[in-house]
Amino acid sequence: MNFLFVADPLDLFKTYKDTTFSMMREAQRRGHRIAACLPQDLGWRSGGVVEAEVLRITLTGDAEDWYTVDQRERVPLKDFDAVLMRKDPPFDAEYIYATHLLEQAEREGARVVNKPRALRDHPEKLAIMEFPEFTTPTLVTRSDAAVRAFHAEHGDIILKPLDGMGGMGIFRVKQDALNLGSIIETLNKGGAETIMVQRFVPEISQGDKRVLVIAGQPVPYCLARIPQGTEVRGNLAAGGKGVAQPLSADDRRIAEAIGPKLFARGLLLIGLDVIGGSLTEINVTSPTCFQEIHDQTGCDVPALFVDALEAQVRAG
Structure with missing residues (x-):
């Protein structure tokens, strides 16, 4: 099979722990062909199909120089057996644009994993709100007053931005409410951005x-x-x-x-x-x-x- 990985720059991979690398390695072990590109390598010309400037690569087994580039070429996404969208957050406007290009490629016959529309429909923090039976009490809001009321109700809370990753921007506020106002201002930027607040889970x-x-x-x-x-x-x-x-x-x-x-x-x-x-x-x-x-x-x-x-x- 012929797989394309839409991912972060290959030279930034930490291969000793990188999950996308482990997928590539297993795919190559089975004899599948591997290509990689960045989201910005996707393109769509009017009257044509969605293509990408890709690197055909071979994994070497070396910890440092872990891949070689066999060929650079421009390829329609529909020519791959599967296109794996593995770009790390942030889930920003450019990420959204990439999913639209990938969705157009689907209409042209490409198989994209995970499905682009599903990526857009399931923001990683907001997605839990569909399943309240499994979550700690949670609030999504821009309102300073709503956050303060939630803290008054639950006493010990976690505040986080909706677009964070790797633990960035996560704050805990205990019963004493120390720095709560400052934390709210930092995260919601004066009411301009939506944040998530959850009861602390010990x-x-x-x-x-x-x-x-x-x-x-x-x-x-x-x-x-x-x-x-x-x-x-x-x-x-x-x-x-x-x-x-x-x-x-x-x-x-x-x-x-x-x-x-x-x-x-x-x-x-x-x-x-x-x-x-x-x-x-x-x-x-x-x-x-x-x-x-x-x-x-x-x-x-x-x-x-x-x-x-x-x-x-x-x-x-």
């Missing part, structure tokens, strides 16, 4: 768990990202320690309820963030943690994903 001390769901089915192990020292954030990018562990009953219950619904909407791969028994985020853009789970448990997550990708391509 089980964060046991880890912010990434539960992977492939083709509607949960991977049997998750990665618990455990905060270190005085840090409240478990994100690996914020210094959290990743510990792979079997799914709990709550993890499985949440994944089995949500996974099939989102798979039916075109989301082949999602990452659920679960703290205690509460769903806190649904990652759809570029879910990670494949290699950490594989390295610690032997569960071959990249193989499970490529199995599902091949099955989807063969199904037509």
Whole structure:
């Protein structure tokens, strides 16, 4: 098969942990051809089809010089067996434009994973609001007064921007409300931007768990990202320690309820963030943690994903 990865610059990959790299490696191991491009390499000329300036690459197995470029060429996206949208956030206007180009490519016959419309329809923090039975009390608002009322009701809260990633911009405010006004102003920019506020879940001390769901089915192990020292954030990018562990009953219950619904909407791969028994985020853009789970448990997550990708391509 012939796969195109729309991703971040290859030279920025940290191959020892990068999930997109692990997908590429497994695909090449099975004999599939690999190409890569950036979102800005997509283009569409009137009267034509959506194309991309791509790099045909071969993985070398070397930790440093991990790929070679075999060819540079401009290729219609519909000529690939699958186009994998793996660009990391921010989920900004340029990301949205890229999904529109990818959706046009779908109309021309391309298979895009995850489905572009589904990416737009499921902003990673807002998506949890569809499933209140699994979430801690949550508020989405621009209003200073609404945030203050939510804090008065719940006492210990987390505030976060809707477009953050890797734990960026996350604040905890306890019962004393110390700096609450300043934090609200920083995040909502004087009421110009919408933010999310959630009741604090103390089980964060046991880890912010990434539960992977492939083709509607949960991977049997998750990665618990455990905060270190005085840090409240478990994100690996914020210094959290990743510990792979079997799914709990709550993890499985949440994944089995949500996974099939989102798979039916075109989301082949999602990452659920679960703290205690509460769903806190649904990652759809570029879910990670494949290699950490594989390295610690032997569960071959990249193989499970490529199995599902091949099955989807063969199904037509």
